[in-house]
Amino acid sequence: MNFRIENAFQTTRRGFLKGGAGLALAIVTPVMADTPAAGPGLAGSTMVDGEFSPSAFIRIGTDGTVTIVSKHLEMGQGVYTGLATLVAEELDADWSKVKVEGAPADAKRYNNLFWGPAQGTGGSTAIANSFEQMRRAGATARAMLVAAAAEQWKVPASQISVKAGVVSHAASGKKAGFGELAEAAGKQTVPAEVTLKDPKDFTLIGRSAPRVDSVSKTTGRAVFTQDVKLPGMLTAVVAHPPRFGGKVASVDDKAARAIPGVTDVVTIPNGVAVLAKDFWSAKKGRDALKIEWDESAAYRGSSDAIVARYRELAQTPGLAARKDGDAEAALGAAGKVIEAEFAFPFLAHASMEPLNCVMKLDAAGCEVWNGEQLHTGDQFALAKMFGLKLEQVKLNMVYAGGSFGRRANPQSDYLLETAQIVQAIKGRAPVKLVWTREDDTRGGYYRPIYLHRVRAALDAKGMPVAWQQRIVGQSIAAGSPFEGMLVKEGIDMLSVEGASTLPYAIPNLNVDLHTTNAEVKVPVQWWRSVGSTHTGFATEVFIDELAGAAGKDPVAYRMALLDKHPRHAGVLKLAADKAGWDKPLAPSKDGAKRGRGVAVHESFASFVAQVVEVTVQKDGTFKVDRVVCAVDCGIAVNPDVIAAQMEGGIGYALSAALTGSITLKDGVVEQSNFSDHPVLRINEMPKVEVHIVKSAAKPTGVGEPGVPPLAPALVNALHAATGKRIRTLPIGEQLQTA
Secondary structure (H helix, E strand, O other): OEEEOOOOOOOOOOOOEEEOOOOOOOOEOOOOOOOOOOOOOOOOOEEEEEEEEEOOOOOOOOOOOEEEEEEEOOOOHHHHHEEEEEEHHHOOHHHEEEEEEEOOOOHHHHOOOOOOOOOOOOOOOHHHHHHHHHHHHHHHHHHHHHHHHHHHHHOOOHEEEEEEOOEEOOOOEEEEEHHHHHHHHHOOOOOOOOOOOOHHHOOOOOOOOOOOOHHHHHHHOOOOOOOOOOOOOOOEEEEEOEEOEEEEEEOOOOHHHHOOOEEEEEEEEEEEEEEEOOHHHHHHHHHEEEEEEOOOOOOOOOOHHHHHHHHOOOOOOEEEEEOOHHHHHHHHHEEEEEEEEEEEEEEEEEEEOOEEEEEEEEEEEEEOOOOOHHHHHHHHHHHHOOOOOHHHHHEEEEEEEOOOOOOOOOOHHHHHHHHHHHHHHHHHHOOEEEOHHHHHHHOOOEEEEEEEEEEEEEOOOOEEEEEEEEEEEEEOOOOOOOOOHHHOEEEEEEHOOOOOHHHHOOOOOEEEEEEEOOOOOOEEOOOOOOOOOHHOOOEEEEEEEEHHOOOHHHHHHHHHHOOOOOOHHHHHHHHHHHOOOOOOOOOOOOOOOOEEEEEEEEEEOOEEEEEEEEEEEOOOOEEEEEEEEEOOOOOOOHHHHHHHHHHHHHHHHHHHHHHEOOOOOOOOEEOOOOOOOOOOHHHHHHHEEEEEEEEOOOOOOOOOOOOOOOOHHHHHHHHHOOOOOOEEEEOOOHHOOO
């Protein structure tokens, strides 16, 4: 792994969090500069089970162990490490004695500060919304430990220092570990105000401390949903209708019930569930079912037909999402007009761990174990279904093997499916719902199909004077609990983000939108980086085409249009410099063509630029050799985690760009498993360099911003090598058949 923190066009102004994603709240919400000193969980000190617990986020044991409670889901992105770093920094804890556990569902104590009274993880908000809150929690605990020591040693608190979990008084030579002071600290008054460290005094923030979850994951001790086992638990596998909107008409379950281990077959609103004492028996039982489906209301569209219809809609104006000047008039008067169409398929999340959930229902209420991403929404949904009080629904958050937005389902789909099964057997046993890879691939809630039609007019110097972008696709927010926040005057902000916020200085810039939910009945949801997955591609490929039409260098062309956006320009310059943009690529030894492409994009208040290098063989096959990535995400809490997220985002985006596609034929999903829905293999992963801009701004997102620039930089590189433009994803074999 290669990463460096660099200075580049630095600005300390903290931008606004423009939402998007893994749960993607695209509300434009200012980052909270001032978290109350006694925020959630800091209302009083106490000893809990022999541990000093000054807040909802920290427990310190008498053995000196510091347990950090994470309100956010750890799904591989490193949030446990990041949040622990924030607390440990202000606490001056011994990093080797820090551990992390997931918080229960409790929005009063663990709400996402950007979402109001709601707990959840998504939109690359975890570190950004917790930055001051968790530091204050650490500083509060430290102050109480110091106060306890000062009281015991009869010395002024101002003379006491703390380092690596040890409290000491230099003049008297007295020292004590956190564990020794824990009980006494629990008797101290919680301070109303605490002073946070000056960044120049940071010892953990900005350094690559080892991840707190690495050992448990590599040794197999980490608990994921699939690892949860309860006494008497049954495993459930569900037969879903082959078309979205289908219902069960009748079922013959005789063969299924004859399978050894099968205990129940129950019909639920979205299919038929087979329960057994183990997964394989349940799977065999499901395969033995004979189901007749009522498809009178099922969706029977095809991907090709959807794109064709979108192409028709793109010829007519939609609802205005941005209107600077009059692009239509400027285009009509222009001497040179460039036009392009971009098409994007449905995309599945395809996380390593398919959907699953463990649930128990008894007289006390409902208890759940899963990789919980949308705590409050799921808690409300289950309480409503079972007729329980909110506090009777307990959610135990365990590790998730990826999500990319899928586990933050606004309909609580797979949790409610588990609940329906539990209810059907009257709660007589705990149930583990398991979706197979095929279920996961065919289960819906995809990144929607989108089509863009973009036109631009160039002046005599080749610079854009008009830009008109028309976007056609389904709204993710429509019909969800987030519609009121995310859909304004008919515009789903998730559909247009990245286009309506285009940073380039173009006097006549119009963006409009056609939303197609009334026509296309396929369940859709946020997918890693949400709207920027398609807007970033269309805008950055098209700006490259304009540079080509103007006969100008792609980096220089962008820089000339980014005068008022120094952070965009900063990462663009840094990526170009580190990639050696001004130097020619070394020629291929076998005569293959080589090319280099660039893209820059802002998402989740972070700025990322990438330069991609490719080698294209004579038969059109190609290899991505190298990706140079520059990221400005404010203060780098843990540079290693940031670099890992950029690398992961690049790999995820490359997988989608090369082969990612879910297609429908007569309403049936054609893909099933990795055999026909391939994901990136390790031998396809390019060399990646990550350069982090040194910044004093508050942290912004890193889980998703690495995704949008990859695909446009890649096809721009392919054009540089071959002269051929690719405007439809996935790339597949387009170069081979061109």
